[in-house]
Amino acid sequence: MTARPSLAALGLALVLGAAFAAAPACAERLIVSVSNHRVTVTPNYSGEELVLFGSIEKDAATPATRTNYDLVVTVAGPRADMVTRRKERKFGIWINTDYRQFLKVPTYLALFSNRPFDAIASPEVERRQQLGLNNVLLTQRVGPDYADVVPNDAFRSAFVRLRSQHGLYREATSAVTFLTPTLFRTGIPLPAEVPIGTYDVEIKLFSDGALVTKTETAFEIVKVGFEQFVANTARQNGLVYGLVTAFMALMTGWMASIVFRKD
Amino acid sequence: MQLYLPIADIPVNVFLILAMGAAVGFVSGMFGIGGGFLMTPLLIFVGIAPAVAVASVASHIAASSFSGAISYWRRRAIDPALALVLLSGGTIGTALGVWTFTLLRSLGQLDLLIALSYVILLTTVGGLMFWEGLRAILRARRGVAVPMRRSGSHGWIHGLPLKMRFKRSKIYLSVIPVVVVGLIIGFIGAVMGIGGGFILIPIMIYLLRVPTSTVIGTSMVLTLVTMVFATMLHAVTNHLVDAVLALILMVGGVTGARFGARAGQKIRGEHLRLLLGLLILAVGMRFAIELVIRPDDLFTIRETGGTG
Numbered sequence: 001m002t003a004r005p006s007l008a009a010l011g012l013a014l015v016l017g018a019a020f021a022a023a024p025a026c027a028e029r030l031i032v033s034v035s036n037h038r039v040t041v042t043p044n045y046s047g048e049e050l051v052l053f054g055s056i057e058k059d060a061a062t063p064a065t066r067t068n069y070d071l072v073v074t075v076a077g078p079r080a081d082m083v084t085r086r087k088e089r090k091f092g093i094w095i096n097t098d099y100r101q102f103l104k105v106p107t108y109l110a111l112f113s114n115r116p117f118d119a120i121a122s123p124e125v126e127r128r129q130q131l132g133l134n135n136v137l138l139t140q141r142v143g144p145d146y147a148d149v150v151p152n153d154a155f156r157s158a159f160v161r162l163r164s165q166h167g168l169y170r171e172a173t174s175a176v177t178f179l180t181p182t183l184f185r186t187g188i189p190l191p192a193e194v195p196i197g198t199y200d201v202e203i204k205l206f207s208d209g210a211l212v213t214k215t216e217t218a219f220e221i222v223k224v225g226f227e228q229f230v231a232n233t234a235r236q237n238g239l240v241y242g243l244v245t246a247f248m249a250l251m252t253g254w255m256a257s258i259v260f261r262k263d
Numbered sequence: 264m265q266l267y268l269p270i271a272d273i274p275v276n277v278f279l280i281l282a283m284g285a286a287v288g289f290v291s292g293m294f295g296i297g298g299g300f301l302m303t304p305l306l307i308f309v310g311i312a313p314a315v316a317v318a319s320v321a322s323h324i325a326a327s328s329f330s331g332a333i334s335y336w337r338r339r340a341i342d343p344a345l346a347l348v349l350l351s352g353g354t355i356g357t358a359l360g361v362w363t364f365t366l367l368r369s370l371g372q373l374d375l376l377i378a379l380s381y382v383i384l385l386t387t388v389g390g391l392m393f394w395e396g397l398r399a400i401l402r403a404r405r406g407v408a409v410p411m412r413r414s415g416s417h418g419w420i421h422g423l424p425l426k427m428r429f430k431r432s433k434i435y436l437s438v439i440p441v442v443v444v445g446l447i448i449g450f451i452g453a454v455m456g457i458g459g460g461f462i463l464i465p466i467m468i469y470l471l472r473v474p475t476s477t478v479i480g481t482s483m484v485l486t487l488v489t490m491v492f493a494t495m496l497h498a499v500t501n502h503l504v505d506a507v508l509a510l511i512l513m514v515g516g517v518t519g520a521r522f523g524a525r526a527g528q529k530i531r532g533e534h535l536r537l538l539l540g541l542l543i544l545a546v547g548m549r550f551a552i553e554l555v556i557r558p559d560d561l562f563t564i565r566e567t568g569g570t571g
Contacts, residue, residue, distance in 0.1 A: 046265060046274060080566050085371050087561045093379075093554040094561075096371045101567070158562035192267075192274050227507065231269035234502050242498030245506045246491045249322045249513060253329030256517035 027061035028069075030054055030215040032203050039190065041223040047167075050188040050219065054203060058182070070113065070120040070206040071176045072131055073186050077108025077168075077221075078197030084159045100155040101141040107195040108168050109136065112175035112186045121209045129204060129211060133160050133171045167191035196221050270505035271315045277511060279309070284515020288327065291516070292523025293530075294539045297324045297458030297486055300385060302512065303377075304546050311508070313377045314368055317456030318497035319505045319512070324458040325490040326513040327520055328483045335480030342431040342477040345441065346484040352442035353489045356449025361496040364454050368501065371565070378550050380455050385547025388462060393540030399533040432477045440471060445485060453493045458486035461543065 032054035039048065056069055085099040113120060117131040130136045134151035138159065142149070149156055163169035168191065176186040188201075199221065204214040223231070234241045264277045283305050291298030299320050306316035335341050367373040423437035444466055448459040463482045467473040473481070498504045527535065 041267075045267065083371065083565050083567050085563050085565070087558055087563075089557075094556075094558050095375050096563070099371060107566070155562070158560075159564060162560070162562060162564050193272065227267050227269040230506055234270055234498065234504065234506075238499040238502055239495075241502075241506070242495040242504065245322050245498060245504055245509060246325060246494045248506065248510060249325040249491065249494065250329050252510070252513040252517060253326040253331075254333065256326075256330040256521075257333040260517075260521045 027059050028205060028213050029057040029059070030203055030205055030213055031057055032201075032215060032217050034188070034201065034217060034219050037219045039219060039221045041194065041196065041221060041228075042225050045192060047189065047191045047194075050190060051185060052188060052201065052203075052217075053183075053185050055184070056182040056205060066207055067181055068207060069178075069181070069212075070115065071184055071186075072117070072120065072129070072204045072206065073110075073112040073176060073188075074130070074136075074202045074204070075108065075110040075112075075188055076106040076200050076202075077195050078106070078199075079104040080107050080195075081105075082159070084155050084162075086155070086158070100159075102159060103139045103141055103146060105138050105159075107197075108190075108199065109133070109163070110169070110188060111136070111171045112188075113173050114176040114178060114184070116173045120206050121211075125206075125209060125211070133164075133169060166193055168193065168195075190221070194221055196223050266507070266511075268311075268505050268508050270319075270503060271311045271508055273310060275309070275311075275508075280508065280511045281515040283309075284323070284512040285519035286515075288516035288519025289523035289526070290519075290542070291327065292520030292525075293527035294461075294523075294535060296464075296539075297328055297460045298516065298520075299324045299452075299457035299459075300381075300455070300461060300543065301546060302516075303456040304381065304550065306508075307377075308549075313374045314364075314501065315503050315505055315508075317364070317377065317454070318494070318501060318503035319509045320456040321453070321490045321493040321497060322504060322506070322509040323512040323516055325487060325494060326509075327516050328458060328460075328487040328490065330517055330520070332480065332483040332487050335483060338480070339431070340477055340480035341484055342429055342473075342481045344427070345429045345432055345473065345477070346481050348427070348438050348441045349445040349448075349481070349485045350488050352445025352447075353449035353485050354492055356446035357453045357489045357492045358449075358496065359446075360450040360453025361493060361500060363450075364497075365500050375554075377455060378554055380451065381550040382547055382554065384451070384455070384462070385543050386551065388465075389540050389543030389545075389547055391465075391540070392536050393544055396533050396535075396537030396540055400537065403533065432473050432481075434472060434474070436471060444471070448485065449489045449492075452486070452489050453496070458490060460486055461539075 032052060035051040035053070039050065052073060082102045082105060083099050084102065085096040087094045088097040090097065111132060113131070117126050121129065121131065126132060127135050137148050138156060139146050139148055140155070151157065160169055167189065170189070176184055178184050197220070199219050201217045201219070202214060203216070205212045265274045266277045267274045283302070287298040287302045287305065290301060302323060303316050303320045306320065307313050332341065364373065367376050423439045425438050426435055427438050428435050444463070448463050451457065451462075452459045460482050463485065464478055467478050467482060468475065494504055530538075
């Protein structure tokens with residue numbers, strides 16, 4: 001996605017927001033920062049936690065009475081197409097039968113808030129703002145159509161459950177903590193299997209069940225070192241990689257026959 | 264010590280993999296087999312994707328069979344002509360195998376195929392070996408002389424045309440069954456991640472009547488070339504060969520094999536066959552159970568295309 005349409009969309013959203021949410025003027029500003037904008041994954045990486053700090057800046061237009069803020073932080077990793085398959089018993093054995101394709105879904109997805117999503121906003125707002133794993137848009141190919149399905153769909157819930165088991169999808173409704181009424185922090189756990197790429201972080205500020213403002217930041221996960229070099233070579237230069245591996249095998253075998261010649 | 268495997272995409276304990284390599288190497292040295300049929304399942308059982316296990320074990324077997332082939336070559340226990348004819352079928356079989364592998368992977372049925380072929384192959388071969396070993400032991404107990412080789416009994420295989428003289432093995436045989444055997448071994452080797460020695464050797468002895476002096480060395484040459492070829496094809500088409508994993512396995516494997524070979528010399532042939540039969544049977548049963556019982560999770564996810 002280029003910057004232009006997203007800016008246009010943001011502009012439109014702001015105009016719409018101003019038109020509909022006429023009552024309170026959106027005067028808060030969010031200032032956020034992550035502890036590290038570039039996480040390097042080394043061969044012995046076994047998970048890490050990033051910290052996101054932020055502060056809610058009020059100005060003269062902010063109603064003085066407004067103090068009860070809610071925050072929802074959404075971290076979305078690089079997107080990819082995935083297939084979820086279901087096993088069924090056929091001829092006495094368990095085999096893959098049915099499957100669904102998930103299109104351009106985040107490989108990592110984390111949703112954090114300071115209290116349960118249903119306490120922050122109404123179900124309608126939850127859905128529109130994609131609060132919680134049940135409300136995040138996960139596009140499936142359903143026949144010729146592209147659509148998200150109901151949260152309790154077997155394939156969708158299995159998909160979310162399996163990703164969650166690996167720590168790649170997570171939701172924590174008490175992860176955002178307010179240090180002062182306007183200063184907050186949250187941890188972003190990144191498991192060992194974390195996919196590499198750009199991670200978008202979206203921070204939404206709610207008050208009295210309505211979205212007040214939002215901001216975005218990003219960080220990047222890069223793998224460095226020998227193992228990443230190996231992975232890149234395998235994908236980009238399959239032939240060279242195969243040749244080197246085969247040569248390595250022959251060398252190892254040859255070395256062994258020299259070392260253990262006595263036997 | 265944790266190490267991240269670049270292609271398998273999971274962190275593993277180096278010593279665990281090294282120990283597995285050594286254990287399988289020990290067994291393979293003891294029985295004079297490649298050990299792929301044990302290595303691939305073990306890797307699958309510790310959580311490495313079957314596809315990656317199959318592709319990586321291919322290079323591991325290449326290493327151990329090369330080390331074996333060198334020592335057999337020194338002892339002139341390899342029939343080059345026979346090896347060449349086997350290879351002509353073997354390379355085609357390997358290419359077909361890798362092609363089938365790729366096709367089934369895209370259909371989501373690869374894991375099933377791998378498991379099913381393990382069940383069928385291992386229970387059959389394991390059962391036969393076990394039975395053979397048991398009968399031999401019983402016969403030896405009863406003191407009946409074991410007919411070593413029914414020479415002169417030529418089956419239909421020996422009536423086929425295109426006969427060729429294999430000098431070092433001192434046999435006169437049609438090339439057709441030899442090419443077909445190479446083809447089959449190459450095919451299952453590429454699909455299942457095994458060298459195929461434990462099937463090839465009995466076929467060569469009982470069906471093709473290759474003398475025992477050249478059978479193991481020659482079968483190792485076939486294993487070596489098909490596995491090098493399979494490594495290349497898996498690397499080029501599926502990008503699934505994990506070189507780091509393969510290297511750890513190789514180092515463990517070749518070391519274990521030497522100690523295994525020594526241990527093997529101390530056990531009698533029938534007992535060895537009985538043990539190997541049991542081992543193969545056990546691995547086959549493990550796969551069968553996996554297929555029949557209800558899996559912990561009916562759902563699986565696979566990434567089909569990264570879009571960044």
